[in-house]
Amino acid sequence: MLPDQTPPPQRRYVIVGAGLAGASTAFHLRRLGAEQVVLLERERLPDVHASGRNAAMVRTTMERPELQALADESAAELRSGRLAAYRATGGLLLGQGTDAVADHVPPARGSANFQAGDGVIDVAGLLQRYLHGADVRYACGVLGVERHATELRVRTTEGDVRADVLINAAGAWAGEVGDLPLTPRNRTLYVSQPDAAIKPSWPFLWDLDAGYYLRPESGGWLLCACDERDAAPGDYIDDEDVLLDLGAKLRKHQPELGDLRIARSWVGQRTFAPDGLPIVGFDAGTPGLFHVAGLGGHGVTLSYAVGKLAAEALLEGRRIPEALSAGRLQPS
Ligand SMILES: Cc1cc2nc3c(=O)[nH]c(=O)nc-3n(C[C@H](O)[C@H](O)[C@H](O)COP(=O)(O)OP(=O)(O)OC[C@H]3O[C@@H](n4cnc5c(N)ncnc54)[C@H](O)[C@@H]3O)c2cc1C
Known part of the structure; x- marks a missing residue:
């Protein structure tokens, strides 16, 4: 999918949004060895929107069978208390x-x-844990993106930022940022x-x-x-x-x-998304654009596993289930 031959750990990953989706993706990218990961967040804090306005419940029984394995994987980690305080x-x-x-x-x-x-997690603590040590640029709004030869030029309120991969984790704005039906x-x-x-x-x-x-x-x-x-x-x-x-x-x-x-x-x-499932994976039309969006009502529970899925797909070529792929919503 990518136009250049740079090895995945050395590509420059720029993430739009420092909520749970973007923060968890950054956490896993860095954990797996990505050398350049930058988060661009329009607000001055990471939890102004959905990630700071939820009910903080880790509910492992999913209505959608497509999400059950991700919920089980996430809950096992959240429940361990290693990431943030958890009330069982x-x-x-x-x-x-x-x-x-x-x-x-x-x-x-x-x-x-x-x-x-099931239980309740300290979501603010979880976000802090995901973002610990990360390069987060707050008060930096993404305005658009342009392709230049093998790289993407991300236009922001604070100037241009270069990216090999642009990760759309913009929550309620992900439809606008990534031209998706959200x-x-x-x-x-x-x-x-x-x-x-x-x-x-x-x-x-x-x-x-x-x-x-x-x-x-x-x-x-x-x-x-x-x-x-x-x-x-x-x-x-x-x-x-x-x-x-x-x-x-x-x-x-x-x-x-x-x-x-x-x-x-x-x-x-x-x-x-129209079918109620998250969107994880490369955009079908724009090379270098990758989505982690549409987490709906389960983004606290799913955050750990969804970020891990995204990072493993980007760095290790893990296959994204068709039910979650961006391509399912973007017929070629
Ligand atoms: C009332 C409510 C209750 C919920 N309860 C639960 C629950 O109990 N359990 C559960 O698992 N889930 C729950 N959820 C769902 C969960 O909160 C969300 O799925 C999750 O927070 C989504 O995270 P996100 O990172 O996708 O979005 P967000 O947290 O919204 O993060 C997106 C970020 O992108 C930034 N951004 C957007 N556009 C730009 C731009 N152009 N440039 C730069 N930055 C940009 C925004 O400022 C924002 O900070 C609930 C949600 C709500 C609203």
């Missing part, structure tokens, strides 16, 4: 098993499948006022059919109505109907949680 709370998938929810979370009801291997979807998280009765060690509860989840956070509950609203990248619209929907779902399915007072809330964006 377990997770309850409501309606999918016969475990009594109240045995694990006394004020909650229903039956569930208890997944002992849709950001808004999702709102709420945290209720602290209550001493809520134990931080309780597992998360996720009802995929009714569409809500909750877990202990900051002494209260972190709550989500699983809202999904298409939006432009970075357009964090606060929709009051979501809170009404959350209240209705909790009254119906978890009435014993009582009246919860919301202390704070925020909106984040999960970014999806």
Whole structure:
């Protein structure tokens, strides 16, 4: 795919975006011996967007079988605690098993499948670990890219940067950066006022059919109505109907949680390809452009394995499964 004969470890890898996708890819590239890895991040911090607005849950049961092996590989590493602090709370998938929810979370009801291997990770710590020692240029926005003979010239707000491989890990902006059919979807998280009765060690509860989840956070509950609203990248619209929907779902399915007072809330964006699967691999049309995008609602869980897949493909020629390849969305 590449026009030059430079050995893979000596190529210059420039990554757009220092969120979980870009940070993990940089981590693995460097771990495997890449000599020149540069991250360009438009913000002054790596966690301004999805990677700093998520629920931090490591949920290993994937709805999509194509992602299960990656989730298992990632979770094994995240669970080890080697990368960042991990709370092995377990997770309850409501309606999918016969475990009594109240045995694990006394004020909650229903039956569930208890997944002992699930938990909650310190996402800020994980990002820091991925980025430790990396060459990250903050406040540096990528404006475009041009081909010059055997290299790419990346135009940025801080001047031009040379790349042999440009890695598009721009999250909600990855569709714009890489000309891909990606849709950001808004999702709102709420945290209720602290209550001493809520134990931080309780597992998360996720009802995929009714569409809500909750877990202990900051002494209260972190709550989500699983809202999904298409939006432009970075357009964090606060929709009051979501809170009404959350209240209705909790009254119906978890009435014993009582009246919860919301202390704070925020909106984040999960970014999806049309088929809901991540995009990992070389662009079908632009030589030297490689995507690590569309991590949707599982980018915390999948980050370790997706970055590893990308780096091994770039440095060692590992095959990318067709279901994840960029080519599946870019018919020649
Ligand atoms: C509400 C919510 C809850 C979630 N809960 C979970 C969960 O519990 N478990 C789980 O596994 N996943 C969860 N996720 C999903 C997870 O957070 C995402 O999949 C993941 O953070 C995506 O990472 P990313 O690096 O692709 O995107 P981002 O974190 O958005 O990073 C992309 C970066 O690219 C930068 N960028 C964009 N364009 C440019 C440019 N032109 N130049 C320079 N920089 C640029 C941006 O500034 C940004 O920092 C949740 C997401 C949301 C929104």
